[in-house]
Amino acid sequence: DSGVTQTPKHLITATGQRVTLRCSPRSGDLSVYWYQQSLDQGLQFLIQYYNGEERAKGNILERFSAQQFPDLHSELNLSSLELGDSALYFCASSGSGELFFGEGSRLTVL
Amino acid sequence: EDQVTQSPEALRLQEGESSSLNCSYTVSGLRGLFWYRQDPGKGPEFLFTLYSAGEEKEKERLKATLTKKESFLHITAPKPEDSATYLCAVQARWSYNQGGKLIFGQGTELSVKP
Numbered sequence: 001d002s003g004v005t006q007t008p009k010h011l012i013t014a015t016g017q018r019v020t021l022r023c024s025p026r027s028g029d030l031s032v033y034w035y036q037q038s039l040d041q042g043l044q045f046l047i048q049y050y051n052g053e054e055r056a057k058g059n060i061l062e063r064f065s066a067q068q069f070p071d072l073h074s075e076l077n078l079s080s081l082e083l084g085d086s087a088l089y090f091c092a093s094s095g096s097g098e099l100f101f102g103e104g105s106r107l108t109v110l
Numbered sequence: 111e112d113q114v115t116q117s118p119e120a121l122r123l124q125e126g127e128s129s130s131l132n133c134s135y136t137v138s139g140l141r142g143l144f145w146y147r148q149d150p151g152k153g154p155e156f157l158f159t160l161y162s163a164g165e166e167k168e169k170e171r172l173k174a175t176l177t178k179k180e181s182f183l184h185i186t187a188p189k190p191e192d193s194a195t196y197l198c199a200v201q202a203r204w205s206y207n208q209g210g211k212l213i214f215g216q217g218t219e220l221s222v223k224p
Contacts, residue, residue, distance in 0.1 A: 002153065002155070002156075004153075031209070031210055033210075033211060033212075042214055042215070042216045042217065043154070043197065043199075043214040045211045045212070045213065048209040048210065048211055050209065055209035055210075056209030056210075056211050058211065088151075090153055090154070092153075094210055096210075097142060097159060097201075097210070098142075098144060098156050098159050099144075099156070099210070099212055100156060101146075101153035101154045101155075101156075102153050103152060103153045104151075104152070104153050106151070
């Protein structure tokens with residue numbers, strides 16, 4: 001158990017819809033990262049927050065947004081969903097150095 | 111651009127047959143190189159961090175080494191329970207806009223048969 005909690009574990013929705021994925025980091029970790037993993041792309045960095053502020057941005061689509069709240073939990077919002085957004089979405093947290101990953105949220109867009 | 115390439119893509123071993131996985135990287139100033147293990151449908155599990163060329167770390171049947179351009183994950187006398195995808199990632203020297211993100215390779219899928 002990494003100490004990082006993600007909900008929901010599975011999500012099935014239709015194209016055009018909007019979903020929110022939630023992440024609670026390990027106790028004491030200020031940084032939260034979001035990654036997308038699909039079969040053909042591997043683990044792709046989306047965005048990082050540090051203590052409530054956006055710190056680094058990767059290949060995150062404009063339809064996606066994230067935020068980190070004062071209690072340090074984070075949410076990733078995915079809107080106008082397309083079939084190609086189907087993937088595993090991972091949250092990770094770190095204090096310094098290594099990242100610890102949650103079990104992921106599997107999103108299926110039909 | 112920071113980049114990580116892992117080889118082979120897949121590796122099939124017999125139980126007890128030792129081998130190595132390769133991770134080649136280019137990064138604008140290495141802060142750390144990381145190895146993770148990932149089981150199907152699960153999150154990556156942290157194994158090792160290496161910080162400088164010549165460094166080695168061991169854990170059970172796994173040993174990770176680092177040079178200036180690549181890292182190796184040596185698996186000695188593997189068991190079926192070592193079957194998983196092994197991911198290599200680099201972290202660039204910290205800058206405000208880089209944060210602490212890891213750039214991952216595509217992974218090596220290891221299968222160990224009894």
